[in-house]
Amino acid sequence: MNQPNASSSRDPLPYADTKPVGAADFYLAINATFRFVLGKFGIEGLRQYWTDLGVKYFAPVTARWSAGGPPAVAEYWRAFFAAEPGAEVSVSESKDAVTLDVKVCPAIKHLRAQGREIVPCFCQHCYFIGEAMAAPADMTVRIEGGNGSCRQTFSRRAAVTAPQDLAQIKEARC
Template identity: 65%
Template sequence: MSGPGTSLPYTDTKPVGAADFYFAINATFQFVQRRLGMEGLRRYWTELGSQYYAPVSRLWKEGGMAAIATYWRDFFKAEPGSTVEVHELPDEVRLEVRVCPVIKHLRDNGRTILPCLCQHCYFVSEAMATPAAYTVRISGGNGSCTQRFLKREAVAGPQKLEDITEVT
């Protein structure tokens, strides 16, 4: 359940969110990309991560890896249709996304999916992680991926966007 007593930045009395929200985010991302191009879309995702998710960034800064793991457990518990394992390891928090709820719902409903949709996880999460001195590295995509949250100083070089598979 989201809301009071969880690490999520919003209040919701339902134990699981409404999957139709995924239609809205896919359409919004498509609109932003058509209007502002790829750089504009990436800027939108970064601003979403740094502004809307600022309370989460503060929790991560204060609570470290444990707070990151708690957030993602709370997040995916509220996401309908997801199959995700959150591993809290000594030097990273690793998300093993076996079934991405967004892509599953869009596919199940015959929607055209923005090919770069999986990149939003990187840009939003990186913007969330940066103020807390963490970073994220993502590999895979197209419905399943691995996301690794690491201390920023432990990582050399930026995320390679080609490691994030486009949705087909």
């Protein structure tokens, strides 16, 4: 079982490190992992991997969203992107929704800087993981854009009827 750290009642991030931001080279491993899963299990297998991550690994985040609603969602994403090297993201919230305006995606930025071949469906992971995290908290996410910048909106589930159109999420390229 994943257990949140001892300081989780104060830290918006359930898993805390001693350094303020992550190491950008880990984006290389994330991209490589997606490519490996895609090669082994196909696109449905990759989407299942993302969904399992959202449901299981990120369960402590979902618990906070369930308890705190949109303010907890906004608090999480502000802390999350503050810890990602090179991210330029603004987070805005209303009573029923939280919007992430991702001006510079740190992962795509670093993968490009390193000249890596990016898995074309890379940006879909934000939808499948985000939706798996949000659904148990009675929320849902919709994403537009990708390939380095996008807009992600987390809303109350009842307020959104149309499913995510995956065509609205761009393929990622070097």
